[in-house]
Amino acid sequence: HWLAWHCSSVGAVVMGDAERNASYARRALAVAEAALASDVTEPDRRVFTFLAGVNRQLLVYAELQAGDLEAAERDIEASRVLFDSIDSHATTYAMHTRGQLLLAKGAYDEAAEVLREGLARVRETRKPTEAANILAVLAQAEYGRGRLAEAEAVCDEAIRIAGDVGEVWLTTSSLALKGRLAMAREARTEAATWFTRSFAVAERSDLLGFGMAAVEGRAELLAERGRVDEAARLLRFVAAFEHTPDWIRAAARERLGALGRRSANEVVASLDEVRAAMIPS
Numbered sequence: 001h002w003l004a005w006h007c008s009s010v011g012a013v014v015m016g017d018a019e020r021n022a023s024y025a026r027r028a029l030a031v032a033e034a035a036l037a038s039d040v041t042e043p044d045r046r047v048f049t050f051l052a053g054v055n056r057q058l059l060v061y062a063e064l065q066a067g068d069l070e071a072a073e074r075d076i077e078a079s080r081v082l083f084d085s086i087d088s089h090a091t092t093y094a095m096h097t098r099g100q101l102l103l104a105k106g107a108y109d110e111a112a113e114v115l116r117e118g119l120a121r122v123r124e125t126r127k128p129t130e131a132a133n134i135l136a137v138l139a140q141a142e143y144g145r146g147r148l149a150e151a152e153a154v155c156d157e158a159i160r161i162a163g164d165v166g167e168v169w170l171t172t173s174s175l176a177l178k179g180r181l182a183m184a185r186e187a188r189t190e191a192a193t194w195f196t197r198s199f200a201v202a203e204r205s206d207l208l209g210f211g212m213a214a215v216e217g218r219a220e221l222l223a224e225r226g227r228v229d230e231a232a233r234l235l236r237f238v239a240a241f242e243h244t245p246d247w248i249r250a251a252a253r254e255r256l257g258a259l260g261r262r263s264a265n266e267v268v269a270s271l272d273e274v275r276a277a278m279i280p281s
Contacts (some may be wrong), residue, residue: 002028002031002032002051005024005025005027005031006024006051006054006058008020009021009025009028009055009058010058012024013058014207015209015243016065016209016210016243016245016247017246018061018062018065018066019062021058021062022062022063022066025055025058025059026055026059028055029052029056029059032048032051032052032055035048036049046086049082049085049086050082050083050086050090053078053079053083053090053093053094054093056075056076056078056082057075057076057079057094059071059075060072060075060079060100060101061097063075064097064100064101064104065245066246067104069101069104072097072101072104073101076094076097076098076101079093079094079097080094089121091121092118092121092122092127092130093130095114095115095117095118095121095134096118096130096134096137099111099112099114099118099138099141102141103140103141106144108141108142108144108145109145111137111141111144112138112141112142112145115134115137115138115141116138119131119134119135119138128161128164128165129165131161132158132161132162132165132167132170133167133170135154135155135157135158135161136155136162136170136173136174136177139151139154139158139174139177140177142154143177143180143184148181152178155174155177155178156178158170158174159171159174159175159178168201168205168207169202169205169210171201172198172201172202172205172207172210172211172214173210175194175195175198175201176198176213176214178194179191179192179193179195179198179217180217182194183217183220183221188221188224189280191217191221192218192221192280195214195215195217195218195278196214196218196278196279196280198211198213198214199211199214199215199218199275199278200278202214203275208241209241209243209244209248210245212238212241212244212245212249213248214278215234215237215238215274215277215278216234216238216248216251216252218278219231219232219234219235219238220255222234223259228259230277232259232266233267233268233273234269234274234277235252235253235256235259236256236266236267236268237268237269237270237271237273238252239252239256240268
C-alpha cells in the first residue's frame with residue numbers, strides 16, 4: 001500500500017501536479033506512520049521511519065509549489081528529525097529541500113551554503129542522483145547571487161551527472177536554466193540553442209511538461225525582439241498545456257500579464273507551432 005501511494009505521488013511530482021502529489025504523499029505517509037505506531041521489529045521501524053521522512057519531503061515539494069512556505073518549513077524539519085534518528089546521510093534530502101525553501105525566500109547566500117554542505121555529504125556517500133538534484137538547485141542559488149560563472153559551472157555538472165544516471169527531467173530543467181544563464185550574459189543566440197535542446201530532450205522522453213520552461217524562455221526572447229504576439233501565443237500554450245508543472249504555468253501567466261496579453265479569448269499556439277518556434281531563427 002505504501003509503495004502504491006508513494007509511486008503515485010512521485011508520478012504527480014514528475015507531471016507537475018502539486019495537488020495530487022500532496023494527496024498521494026499524505027496517504028503514503030499515513031501508511032508509514034501506522035506501521036510505526038504498531039508493534040514492528042527494529043529493522044522494520046528503521047525502514048518505515050525512512051519512508052515517512054521521504055513522504056514528508058514529497059509534501060514539501062507540493063507546499064513549495066503552492067507557496068505555503070510555513071508548511072514546507074514544518075515538513076522539512078519533521079523529515080530531518082526522522083532521518084537523523086536513523087541515518088545522518090539521509091538528512092541530505094532535507095538539506096536539498098531547505099535549499100529550495102531558501103531560494104523561494106530569496107535567501108540565496110544561505111541557500112548556497114546549505115546546498116554546498118549537502119553536496120559534500122552526497123559526494124562522500126557516492127549518490128550521483130542526489131548530487132545532480134542538489135547541483136541543479138545550487139545553480140539557481142548562484143544565479144540568484146549574481147555569480148554567473150559559478151552558476152554555469154554547477155549547471156554543467158548537473159547536466160553531466162543527470163545524463164549519466166538517466167534523470168531526464170533534471171536534464172531538461174538544467175538545459176533550460178543554461179538558456180536563462182546565457183540570457184543573463186546577453187548571449188541570446190546561445191540561449192535560444194539551449195532552449196531548443198531542452199525542449200527536444202523533453203519531447204523525446206515524453207516529459208513535455210518540463211519542456212515548457214524552455215518554451216517560456218523562447219517566448220521571452222521573441223518578446224525582446226518585438227515579436228510580442230508570437231511570444232504571447234507560446235505563453236498561452238504553456239499556461240494551457242495540461243502537463244505543465246504548476247511553477248512554470250505560474251511564470252507563464254505572469255509574463256503574459258507583463259506583456260498585456262492575458263485575455264482568455266486570445267489565440268493559443270498549436271503544438272506544431274510550438275515545435276516550429278523552438279527552432280532558432
